[in-house]
Amino acid sequence: MVNSLSNVGYVGYAVETVEGDLASPTIFLPVTSFSFDSTNDYITPDQIRGSRDRSIAMVSPYAVSGTMEMELPPNGIRPLLKSACATPGANGALATSAYSGGGYLTTFTPGSTESMTFSFESSAADILIMRYGGLRVNTLEISAAFGEIVTASWGLEGTTRQKQGATTSESYATSLPFHFNGASVKVNGAWAANIKNFSFSLGNNIERVGTLRKTRSYYRSAFGMRDVGLSATMDFQDTADYDLFLAETEFEVILHMEGASLGTSKETLEITLPRVRWNMVNAPLQAGSFIEQAVEATILKPAAADIFTIKLVNNESTSV
Secondary structure, X not given: OOOOOOOOEEEEEEEOOOOOOOOOOOEEOOEEEEEEEEEXXXXXXXXXXXXXXXXXXXXXXXEEEEEEEEEOOOOOOHHHHHHHHOOOOOOOOOOEEEOOOOOEEEEEOOOOOOOOOEEEEEEEOOOEEEEEEEEEEEEEEEEEEOXXXXXXXXXXXXXXXXXXXXXXXXXXXXXXXOEHHHOEEEEOOEEOOOEEEEEXXXXXXXXXXXXXXXXXXXXXXXXXXXXXXXXXXXXXXXOHHHHHXXXXXXXXXXXXXXXXXXXXXXXXXXXXXXXXXXXXXXXXXXXXXXXEEEEEEEEOOOOOOOOOEEEEEEOOOOOO
């Protein structure tokens, strides 16, 4: 009888000093799943050799990409948010200041030139220990629903990889994840009491760049056009939200999430979207059920402001 390996191990990461130079993890995350795809691409020439089958394979570039799911914690995510937003600034540096009431405030604004990259290390049952480098956050989705913990899904794109011979000692922050009791939404400054859940998404459309330098790994990666999305499910109480859709009205949305207390303040993640339009509303009718509406948004950049702003309040005084 062969015993199967159980789902034990860890996931940790570090900010790289040089893109693609693998670094030992310093931040460990309480993830719920971590999955990485590593590809070995080969050049397989078509040759007349008395057979219909290919018989030669020559090495070609390889790539690494993965997804990470977690119940969103307030700690350990600051560099990842910086990468997802491409917030301008020196490599790894983040503008963090003391917050009134306790904790520290970091504000993330969208940019185009951020060069910070990560090394991620994962251990599968302390047997398969892999380190992936040159990673950036390609996609981020944050979801909140009544009665549930706030969750986040991160899509990571990198350029290099290496198997490790030994595990790294783990250390985790003692913080609770953001949860439904502290999740709320404002529309044009007023609390929207009828929103049951929402999902906010960011996409960087990362492309890898390869160069002729006698290596199979890509040289770097670059951000493409940014995608910003918002969808929600609402309890249909009146026609106000539907009227916003019919009139093609632009409005502001603030997504507010809270965690544990920090003195007189709380751990907070707040996303402000100043220019939103509903582009899809679905209000299905079903016998014996209340009417709900499922909405999706188009999010645009204001003429003289950022397309979004994200504010994080936690108890970390430094960027990493």
